[in-house]
Amino acid sequence: MIKTKAAMIFLCFIMMAGCGMQASSESAEPDSTNAHTIKDFADRSISFSNPPENIVALGNGDVDIIYALGEEVVGRPTASSLIKEAEQAAQVGSTHEINLERIAVLKPDVILAHRTMNEKDIPSLESLGAKVVLTEANSMADIKKQITLYGDMLHKENEAKNVINQLENSLGSVEKPEHKPRVLLVYGAPGTYMAALPNSLSGDILEHAGGENIAKDYPALEAFPQYAQINTERVVEANPDYVLLMTHGNEEEVKKGFMKEMEQNAAWNSIEAVKEGNIEVLPADLFGTNPGTKAAEAVAYLAGKLKVE
Template sequence: MRKPLLMLVLAAALNGLTACASAPSADLGSAPGVKEGSTPSKGSTLIIKDFADRSITFPSAPQKIVALANGEMDIVYALGGTLVGRPTATVPAALQAAQSVEQVGSTHGLDLEKIALLSPDVVLGNHPLNTKDIPGVEGVGSKMVLTSANSIDDIKKQIGLFGQLLQKEDKAKELTQAIDQKLQELKTTPSTAKTRVLMVYGAPGTYMAALNNSLSGDILVSAGGENIAADYPKLDNYPQYAQVNTEKIMKSNPQLIVIMTHGSPEKVKDGFMKEMQQNAAWSSLDAVKNNHIEILPADLFGTNPGTKVVEALDLMSKRLQAAK
């Protein structure tokens, strides 16, 4: 029974490749959202523009939604929506309502057969990771909306765009205002010398320093910290990160070292510590002397936390204060 379905999906995808034309061009530089000049109301045609500057038309607000990442899933549920397909990943504690939803892969590899069976109105993917998947998704009769989250502003734009998509604009404003309020609170905190921080994204044997143009780097700076890796040269394949430079770390003397990872956190921390301890000056760092080397929650850092970015900012602020 699976083979005929696979052939049908593949044939539809091939049709999508040949029939898929470029979407109407949108003004470059304008914010993602409802296309200029359209004022959709419930039940009317909806035209939105995603982060890839693609104009996408829906006959009405989509009801059957698939999300390929936890951040997008969080935003949909925070807006009062639900999913028919979710990322193949551990569901954050705050999203247990989505636990039983069908898993369909991730932004790094979606399951087109499962998506075809669910027949969603829209699939929420990443720009640019899922650009290559547009023809396949459209070939099985669904639309794809691409967004990204490399900054807090990006998350706010995601919330606004999804609010327009689900026609939950008022709720979207409420959610973005909560983020703005938290940012304002952090700005009004009495200023003292900023805590020097090294943010490391790690997997066993691989470690990268987060730059300020990454989401985690933006959270750090917005919470009042100083990223010691801010001027490190970015990696070609991962422009939001840089190679960990032991000599520069020793020179900057961070007061706090935080580690982000998706799996085996203690193993990643131990591996990073062993690598750094090869330098004799490691034990003289303020962060090491004061035992301020911490693993950050995976659902808040190193990935898009969605509306929970407020919690990420709060947690980072507390860590910065404790390390002074």
Template sequence: MKFSHVIVAGIVLMLLLGGCSQAAPVEKGSTQGALKIKDFADRTLSFDESPQRIVSLSTGDMSIIYALGGEVVGRPTTDLPDNLQKAKSVQTIGTTHQYDVELITSLKPDVVLGNEQLNSKDISTIEGIGSQLLLTSANSVKDIQRQISLFGDLLGKQQKAKALNDQIDQRKKQVKPPKKKVKTLVVYGAPGTYMAALPHSLSGDLLHIAGGANIAENEPALEKFPQYAQINAEKVIEADPDLILLMTHSKPEDVKAGFMSEMKQNAAWHDVSAVKNGHVEILPSDLFGTNPGAEVIRAIDELEKRLKRLSS
């Protein structure tokens, strides 16, 4: 039996949110175009000074901006994680895949932060309202660290950006591999849609950093979403994962119920160690349902804790 792999772009896009930057330090009396930023699409954006009016299309980008001491004037229309509750009153403008151009125009942004894969088509639209579109992505922890460096350059907060990246590097070094290999399947899901995270996805990279063994590492990538693979039940059963982790952007309990229902259609799932031992678990949506941004250390903590519990 194979799980359905009907892909709904609006569901998956938040996971794909995830390069290098070059910028001159911001100085008083800077001349036109003194601040130059190279985004993940290798485009150079020029500013007279550090942008003051920023619109973010994702909470991950927004998280980094606030961690560096900045603010936004427009934010995504979604529930905010705890670390961004201070921005609850900020004007909502839609999402990465569907935003309100008129609302963004009314905010008169100096720059709009978007996703390289999803928003490249929107460059002319944003430039047409007198702003600039800065594109990034986050398919690995290194990508997030590159975002941090880039936004540090954008805000003139290079020292804060370096300090945050140093904290992430230090946390990665502190990870102690589990005492025994924990075979893990990481699933992104919504009712009727389930995909396995590959090693070159953000969640797959986080699993690797935490010391987990990804049973989907050799599965073929989906054409439209190459960070993920179709779930092949027979191969999963053969690999016999110790742990199945579910991540979703919303309604986690519904997703888990749907996933368990799918598994019941094949009795062989009942003998999979993760199912038999009750280790089908839901990951926090603010850390895994989307780019966690500056909270990526907490995502590492979460995975390390779950792996250690099963390896002790």
């Protein structure tokens, strides 16, 4: 966070000096003639004297985009990487649990973090001597915005445009089902299950894949506005063709737990998804996290799943 009082004193000092004194290198911003400034998803301005070289990413989607732009990371999430080339990078925890000690050893120029989950961590991360760039992806548009932002940060604007064009071409080639199957998207962890809304990334992927989100009118949770509580009566009324689960954790454990909860309410047995056995866990690498440029693969996978056999 900016120390407002200190900043005002510093500004007054510069004005009184008539710009004749030079601030110390520790407190001065990069030379405006050389600095390149970007604005992240939290509307924060971050300046770089040179394109960052040592990059730490706390999310798999960020890792994917950096490699798509022709660069690499020195630190990545502890969860398995979507990018084979990134597997040798040091594991630094995740957006939920950051390992500051491991990051410090890497001496990063920039740390790519999550806007909602990591804004509170900025002081700790900046204390390591790194810049912090916050983004998040709740839609395809957000992923494209991430690509543009990182391309700007790395001075790879043309590469970013090419990556976005490839993503859009891949999305345009997806064959959608002839009708819109009704789908309940469930984000789950053992004992906790929420319906994904259209303003979530998975909800947006479902829209691109040609499905209808039966939870589109559910009231959002205050703490997690991209998700809602699952209302059994409304689910039965909507009669979804598919119930699709997403998770960061053990897929089989999550499905087993959800099936157990369904068994406790016989009303679930009346919906089409249960009758047809269309209750599945989606691949975690594509749906349990932001897949970055591989979002087109997620759309294609889901579209294929929703096609009427």
